[in-house]
Every structure is written in C-alpha cells, then in structure tokens.
Amino acid sequence: MTATKLTLSGLVLAGILLLPLFFSSxxxxxxxxxxxxxxxxxxxxxxxxxxxxVSLGHGVFLGMGAYIPALLFNFYGLSPWIGMLIGIVxxxxxxxxxxxxxxxxxxxxxxxxxxxxxxxxxxxxxxxALRDQTGGSLGLxxxxxTRPFLDFQFSDKRVYYYLATAFLLLGLYIWRxxxxxxxxxxxxxIGESELAASSLGVNVINYKLLVTVIxxxxxxxxxxxxxxxxxxxxxxxxxxxxxxxxxxxxxxxGGMFDILGPFVGTSIMxxxxxxxxxxxGSKYVGLSEVIFGLALLLLIIFLPKGIVGxxxxxxxxxxxVERGSK
Amino acid sequence: xxxxxTMAFINGILLGGVLALLAFGLNLIFGVVKIIHMAYGQxxxxxxxxxxxxxxxxxxxxxxxxxxxVLSMAILGIFTQxxxxxxxxxxxxxxxxxxxxxxxxxxxxxxMMIWGADYRGIPLALPxxxxxxxxxxxxxxxxxxxAIVVLGLLYVFLNRTYLGLxxxxxxxxxxxAQGMGINPATVYYVTLAAGGALTGIxxxxxxxxxxxxxxxxxxxxxxxxxIVVLGGMGNLLGGFISAFIIGVATSITAVVYSTEVADxxxxxxxxxxxxxxxQGLLGVRA
Numbered sequence: 001m002t003a004t005k006l007t008l009s010g011l012v013l014a015g016i017l018l019l020p021l022f023f024s025s026x027x028x029x030x031x032x033x034x035x036x037x038x039x040x041x042x043x044x045x046x047x048x049x050x051x052x053x054v055s056l057g058h059g060v061f062l063g064m065g066a067y068i069p070a071l072l073f074n075f076y077g078l079s080p081w082i083g084m085l086i087g088i089v090x091x092x093x094x095x096x097x098x099x100x101x102x103x104x105x106x107x108x109x110x111x112x113x114x115x116x117x118x119x120x121x122x123x124x125x126x127x128x129a130l131r132d133q134t135g136g137s138l139g140l141x142x143x144x145x146t147r148p149f150l151d152f153q154f155s156d157k158r159v160y161y162y163l164a165t166a167f168l169l170l171g172l173y174i175w176r177x178x179x180x181x182x183x184x185x186x187x188x189x190i191g192e193s194e195l196a197a198s199s200l201g202v203n204v205i206n207y208k209l210l211v212t213v214i215x216x217x218x219x220x221x222x223x224x225x226x227x228x229x230x231x232x233x234x235x236x237x238x239x240x241x242x243x244x245x246x247x248x249x250x251x252x253x254g255g256m257f258d259i260l261g262p263f264v265g266t267s268i269m270x271x272x273x274x275x276x277x278x279x280x281g282s283k284y285v286g287l288s289e290v291i292f293g294l295a296l297l298l299l300i301i302f303l304p305k306g307i308v309g310x311x312x313x314x315x316x317x318x319x320x321v322e323r324g325s326k
Numbered sequence: 327x328x329x330x331x332t333m334a335f336i337n338g339i340l341l342g343g344v345l346a347l348l349a350f351g352l353n354l355i356f357g358v359v360k361i362i363h364m365a366y367g368q369x370x371x372x373x374x375x376x377x378x379x380x381x382x383x384x385x386x387x388x389x390x391x392x393x394x395x396v397l398s399m400a401i402l403g404i405f406t407q408x409x410x411x412x413x414x415x416x417x418x419x420x421x422x423x424x425x426x427x428x429x430x431x432x433x434x435x436x437x438m439m440i441w442g443a444d445y446r447g448i449p450l451a452l453p454x455x456x457x458x459x460x461x462x463x464x465x466x467x468x469x470x471x472x473a474i475v476v477l478g479l480l481y482v483f484l485n486r487t488y489l490g491l492x493x494x495x496x497x498x499x500x501x502x503a504q505g506m507g508i509n510p511a512t513v514y515y516v517t518l519a520a521g522g523a524l525t526g527i528x529x530x531x532x533x534x535x536x537x538x539x540x541x542x543x544x545x546x547x548x549x550x551x552x553i554v555v556l557g558g559m560g561n562l563l564g565g566f567i568s569a570f571i572i573g574v575a576t577s578i579t580a581v582v583y584s585t586e587v588a589d590x591x592x593x594x595x596x597x598x599x600x601x602x603x604x605q606g607l608l609g610v611r612a
Contacts, residue, residue, distance in 0.1 A: 054420050056427075101601045110362065110419045114551070115600045118593045121548060125593070129586035241544070245427050252424065286438030286540075293431035300425040301413050 009260065016165055020158045029161055035270045036164035037226055042251040042262035043171040044218035047178070048211045049248065050257050052109070052191040057116030058247050060123035061091045061216045063239025065223025070142050070233060071133060073151065080152035084224040091220035092213045099212040103205045106194065117241060124240030139234030142227065152228045160229040167225060168263070171218055175259050178214075183207060249296055255306025264308050329459045334581040335574055336462060342573025343470035344531050347477060348546060349553035349565045351524035357497040357560035358517040361411055364426035366525065367547030368433040373399045373529030374538040375437055378446050388448065392533070396526035403522020407515055430544070437540040447537030465534035472531055476524075477566070484562075493517055497560065545589065549576075552596040558606020568607060 016036070020029055045058050068090055069083025098119060102112055128136045135141075145151035154160065178184050186207045189197040198204045227233045236242060248256075254265025272295075276288035303310050352366045363369075373395050380391035410429065414422045455462045484490040495503040496513045504510060528546075536542070553572050557564025572592055579588035599606065 122593045125586045286435035289435035293428045296428035
C-alpha cells in the first residue's frame with residue numbers, strides 16, 4: 001500500500017512541478033498557487049493538531065507573518081526577506097509565550113482550543129486598533145519596489161508558484177522527520193495520557209512546545225508568502241477567527257492524521273469554494289458559504305476522520321477482509 | 327471625564343444585566359448538555375433579524391413580533407439539538423466544537439443571503455432620562471429590568487418546577503439523574519429550547535439599542551464566553567456576577583480608550599482566567 005501511495009504522490013508532485021510549463025493560463029497558475037500555499041498552512045496546523053494540540057488560533061501566526069514584513073517594508077524599506085525572518089522569530093516567541101503557560105497549567109483539549117481562539121481574536125483586534133499603521137479593517141497594500149528580487153516581488157507569478165511548492169515540501173519533510181523521531185512517540189504517548197507519559201519520564205511541556213513552535217513558525221512563513229504574493233492583506237484574510245477556523249476545516253476535511261490529508265483537504269476546499277463562487281456567487285451572495293458550512297457540518301458528523309483517513313480505513317478494512325478470507 | 331466615566335459605569339451595569347442573560351443561556355447549555363455552543367451570539371443575531379422581519383416586513387406589531395421571534399428561536403434551538411447536537415453527543419469534544427463553529431458560517435451567511443450586508447434596525451424614539459449630570463437611555467434601563475425579571479423567572483423555574491429540577495439534576499450527575507427516572511433526551515431538548523428562547527429574548531432587548539448586520543453576533547459570542555469562563559463554566563451564579571464585572575470593565579475601557587481595547591481587555595481576562603483559574607472566580611478547585 002505504501003508503494004502505491006508513494007507512486008501516486010510522486011505523480012502528483014511531478015504534475016505540480018510541470019504544470020506551469022504546459023499551462024500558461026494565469027488563472028490556473030493562480031488557483032494552484034493558492035492551493036499549495038494553503039495546503040502548506042494546513043499542513044503546519046495539522047503538524048501539532050494530530051497530537052491533540054488543536055489550535056483554533058493559527059490566524060494570529062499567519063497574521064504576524066503577513067503584517068510584520070509588510071509593515072517593516074512599507075515604513076522602513078526593510079527587505080521582506082529579512083522581515084520574514086523577523087516574522088518567523090516573532091511567531092516562535094508568541095508560541096512560547098502562549099504555549100508554555102498553557103502546557104504548564106495543563107490547558108488541554110477544547111480548553112486549549114478556546115484559549116487559542118481568543119488569541120486569534122486579540123490578534124485581529126490589535127491590527128484593527130493600530131489602524132494608523134496597519135490600515136485597520138481596510139487592509140494594507142504592500143508598496144511597489146524598485147528592486148524586485150531583493151524585496152520579494154516577482155513580476156513572473158510562477159516564482160510564487162514554485163516558492164509555495166517548496167514551502168509545502170518543506171512542511172511535508174518536517175512532518176516526516178517528526179514521524180521518524182522519538183518526538184512522535186513522545187507526543188503520541190502524551191496525547192493518550194499526559195499523566196502516564198510524564199510518569200514515564202517524558203518531558204510533556206518541552207515536547208508540546210517544540211511541535212507548537214515549529215507549527216507557528218511554518219504558519220507565519222505561509223503568511224509571509226501569502227502577503228507578498230497577493231500584495232494586499234486585511235485582518236479578515238490573514239488573521240482572526242474566520243481564517244483560523246478555515247485552516248483547520250481544510251486539514252480536517254482531508255484528514256489531519258495523514259501526512260497528505262491537509263493537502264487533499266485544501267485542494268478540494270479551494271476548488272470547491274472557487275467553483276461555487278463562480279457558478280452561484282454572483283446571483284446569491286453568501287450561498288456558496290452556506291453550502292460550504294453545511295458540507296462541513298455533514299462531514300464532521302459523518303466522516304470525522306476526514307477524506308484521506310476514511311479512505312485509508314476503508315482500504316485497510318478491505319485488506320483485512322481479503323486476508324481473512326484466504 | 328468624571329461624568330463620562332460615571333455614565334459608562336451605569337451603562338456597564340445596565341448592559342451587564344442583558345449580558346448576564348446572554349451568558350446564562352450559553353452556561354445552561356454547557357452545564358446540561360456539556361457542549362460549547364459556538365454560534366450562540368449568531369443565534370441572537372438571527373433572532374434580531376426575525377423580529378425585524380416580522381415587524382418591518384410583515385407588519386406585525388412590535389411586541390407580537392418579539393414574541394414570535396422568541397418562539398421561532400426556541401424552535402430553532404430544538405432543531406439544533408435534533409439535527410446537530412444529538413448526532414454529536416458521543417463524538418470527540420473537538421468535533422463538537424468544530425461542528426458548532428461551522429454553524430457560525432452557515433448562520434452568518436444565511437443572514438447575508440436573506441437580509442444582505444446592510445445595517446437593519448427598528449427606529450424607536452425612546453426618551454433619555456436625566457439624573458443630575460448623568461444621562462441614562464431608557465432602552466438600556468428597560469433591557470436591564472427585563473433581563474433581571476427573566477433571570478428571576480429562570481431561577482424560579484430551575485428551583486421550583488419538576489422540569490427545572492430535572493435539568494439541574496442532569497447537569498450535576500447524568501447517571502444518577504437517569505437512575506432517578508429522568509429522561510436526559512427530554513431534558514436536552516428543553517435546555518436547547520430554553521437556550522434558543524433566551525437568544526430571542528436577548529435579541530428583543532437589543533432591538534431598541536442596536537442595529538443588526540450579518541457579523542453582529544460574533545462579538546456577543548465572545549462576550550458570552552468571556553463571562554461564562556470568568557464565572558466558572560456551568561456555574562450560573564458566577565456567570566451572573568461576572569457579567570456585571572465584564573459589562574462595567576468593557577464599558578469604561580471603551581470610553582477611556584476604544585472599543586477594540588475594551589474587547590482586547592475582555593479577551594485577555596479570558597485567557598488569563600483559563601490559565602490561572604480555570605474553575606472561574608467562584609469555582610472551587612477540584
């Protein structure tokens with residue numbers, strides 16, 4: 001089964017890498033770029049969520065990645081490449097400030113989810129409150145640069161496409177690294193029972209912090225790329241509760257326990273959103289979101305493992321039945 | 327400035343009454359069904375829109391429109407239980423949370439489809455009462471008195487009627503309550519209906535105060551959360567007290583700084599309470 005999966009993944013990757021060479025359509029490239037970018041963010045989210053550390057506030061890290069480099073560039077002309085590093089470090093610092101007390105005081109499960117949700121809301125409120133600098137809810141447009149490459153601005157949109165691919169591959173690589181290390185074992189044990197794990201000498205707080213910080217850093221990288229690619233950001237699109245929830249929905253749709261789940265979920269979601277938007281959006285404002293929300297509800301009720309998870313479970317079941325009959 | 331702060335203080339107390347009612351519904355549902363109703367504020371928004379439609383579009387007199395709004399919200403609460411919460415009762419906590427979060431998307435966008443993004447309101451010319459240097463809006467005063475009356479009725483209901491006692495019994499110990507012959511399914515339906523009716527009642531009190539738009543509900547969901555957590559989840563008295571604390575604190579902060587800072591303050595209180603005192607102000611450490 002892993003061989004099939006590997007071949008399939010290889011084919012998808014080859015398809016993604018070759019696509020811009022065969023399709024010159026700006027629209028197709030744009031859609032796939034968004035797909036890759038949000039897949040990366042969803043993967044970063046699932047990196048920690050799969051161990052039961054479910055954050056509903058990743059928008060705050062996304063927002064830091066989007067706003068910090070953009071503001072530093074607009075006001076001080078600092079290259080967003082350097083801004084990106086600052087944004088990543090800032091996200092890591094916030095992850096520690098937030099994560100340490102949460103893990104120390106054993107805020108777990110849905111309580112952790114609620115705390116992070118509140119933090120996401122604080123993030124977007126701070127952006128709105130600093131409206132003199134950030135433009136508030138009207139959003140922020142990134143200035144044009146005269147030094148395109150040095151300032152993370154490329155006239156050829158395919159550069160963003162390949163950057164998004166590289167980011168996604170980085171996220172998947174880190175996922176694999178965690179899977180193969182003892183970090184995964186420790187976190188799985190913690191997910192089962194914190195008390196049992198800690199009594200066996202597992203440092204619960206450090207392991208949880210590690211994966212939270214990695215996830216936050218990757219998410220902020222996604223924010224940087226999104227902001228530099230779209231060149232316009234506002235609190236609704238890169239911070240706050242709405243985008244935080246949409247990131248988890250994407251990952252959960254695909255299945256957050258499988259390495260390719262977030263990618264599959266995001267691809268389906270981005271395409272579905274776009275399809276509904278084009279076919280119905282202009283006639284009934286809001287209808288696409290209603291269908292979308294209802295689909296999510298049905299999915300959470302009937303397919304709680306997500307698409308990839310359910311298919312994998314189905315295949316495994318069939319496999320067992322086959323073997324059992326022999 | 328002193329008058330402004332005095333006025334903010336009084337408004338905070340008055341609004342605190344309505345917030346107490348709002349948080350009461352969320353708290354009751356959490357206490358009984360053990361589910362966090364993420365879309366609670368959005369239901370208030372929906373109730374507001376329904377009252378608006380009954381009155382402004384269909385021409386029903388306002389008091390009757392409010393009664394119809396409360397009734398519709400109670401029915402909607404029953405449907406929420408039937409279609410959404412019941413299938414999820416045995417699901418992991420997180421799935422429940424996410425399902426109710428996707429309900430936010432559905433409700434907000436249904437409102438967007440039906441009523442559009444414009445601000446809607448029912449213009450009412452209510453007098454402003456002057457006491458010395460301080461002005462009090464009678465709409466706030468009516469909402470406060472109404473909320474206190476409803477809370478009193480709820481107190482009587484929960485302490486003096488069979489159904490109310492059954493609700494409290496299920497909240498305290500589900501298995502023992504079942505052993506005493508209480509059917510939890512019925513209690514859940516009643517709780518969700520009561521919670522739904524409360525969103526309608528809160529909406530009715532908001533009608534003279536605010537105008538409504540599709541994203542009207544989210545700030546009230548958050549406000550209700552903050553209050554419930556500060557008072558201790560499932561602790562009804564704690565929620566009542568913390569509603570006034572939050573009402574006054576946010577009202578004064580909004581006057582001195584800005585509404586965003588007030589909201590940030592409330593959320594920071596929420597996070598700190600979750601970290602340091604998860605059992606809430608009045609809770610007993612388990």
